[in-house]
Amino acid sequence: MPEWLEVVMRSLLFVVVLFLITKWLGKKQLSELSFFEYVVGITIGSIGAEVITGLERNIFNGIIGIVVFSAIPFLADMLSLKSKTFRDFIEGRATVFIKDGKIMEENLKKEKYTTDELLELLRKRDIFRVADVEFALLEPTGDLSVMLKKENQPLTPKDVNLTVASVKEPQTVIMDGKILDEPLSTIGRNRSWLKTELEKQGVTIENVFLGQIDSYGQLTIDLFDDKIQVSSPQEKTLILSTMKKCQADLELFALGTEVKEAKQMYSKNSKKLQEAINKVTPILRR
Template identity: 75%
Template sequence: MLDWLEIVLRGLLFLVVLFAITKWLGKKQLSQLSFFEYVTGITIGSIGAEVVTGLERNIMHGIIGILTFAAVPFLAGLLSLKSKKFRDFMEGKGVILIKDGKVMEENLKKERYTTDELLELLRQKDVFKVADVEFAILEATGDLSVLLKKENQALTPKDLNMKVASAKEPQTVIMDGEILDEPLATIGRSRNWLHTELDKLGVTVENVFLGQVDSFGQVTVDLFDDKLEVPAPQEMPLLLASMKKCQADLEMFALGTEAKEAKSMYEKNSERLQAVIDKVEHILKS
């Protein structure tokens, strides 16, 4: 067999082997690598490259070598699940770099980080002032976890004692001009309903590059033609406007009647509807 052809065949074989091993070891190999896993990955790649191009070598020896280095992190992962000491040794532990707004210089030197590097990591977390930080921990993966002081944290509905509706994952119902039936079924909608919503927006399925439905049943679309503008969904603003109109009508009815019972009924229902509007207005405006 020609040398170049054998290299091509070996390359394809080892691509399949390495892909299968990576899938077996899990997603962590692609994101949060420990020092041990990083070294193992380099070694596996080196073995694969050597066997692919080294025509004098036995191909099975290369596969055995790769499987050996793949098995080691797999077994180390099993031991890490059972022993915290082993896990801390292999994967490392988080180190506090900032505490109560003060930089822990000794820990910074121990991890061989400069002040500029620390500030860069903080900026990646949208933090520009060290004094605003309650805790900053350098994780074993090299990521910096930052907890701002309470007064510097963004307000949440819970802080304001506000109840908000839970939001579900938006469902992609149109992709590349084709309707996806499974996401539609997940939210309990039909193709006819989707076509009706698209008619409201003045678009057709064929013109939609990406279409999604949010947890409130609103359809948003991205068209193939970026020059065309699609109006924003109006269901929620229209619902809010209708509720306000009903509340105003109830107040007007209360002022326009002389019957005490009717006046009392209109006033009570107007107050109830206003209370509902106050609770949902921030949702329907968003």
């Protein structure tokens, strides 16, 4: 058998062997390693590399081994896209650790996790009581996905029937003291507007390390000099204050006029404006 073909055969064999060993060790190897497990992993890899390429210490053999090891994951990914059965075998399936608030002890043993290790994973998710968990799943990557019981889940605007405006991703318009024109034009702004906003905060573009505009059109900046304090954007606060002032003015006009039609008009518009204020206050105070 040609030497290069023997290297290919050895590479294929040891990929299978190392894969089966890793599957046997379980998902725990992917998420966390002890010092001993780390040393064992390095040793297994070193032994595999030596056996594969240590025929006559020919550099060409090493290149062949690297190419084979690189090609196998690529082919495995291609097969995984076309076959769920193959994907489940290669990547594994998620394992239920907690169901309906109860720990699945057999599944813990199957994945070689102790109760202490499960509690540690929960603490990393800021969960300190198993009783608060409705469902927990150990993903094939070794991460723990957790769903809290309904009464322990964070309150959302939907829970209180509150309508909130959609939020878009912020646009980075200044980086390392330089203006980025493309994201600036994406949100309908220009350099003149940007310079005006910077003048309001008393800084120049050259002093700005990073500048971003949020979905509300507010500019937030981070300066090269961390000792300089920059005030927070005040646009939303000013809008809310202006609306409240207008509503208060309408109430004063209603009280100050003797004309019945005018009084009714001022009172009606004052109530409408107050309703608008109540709706936008949660947004403008964020």
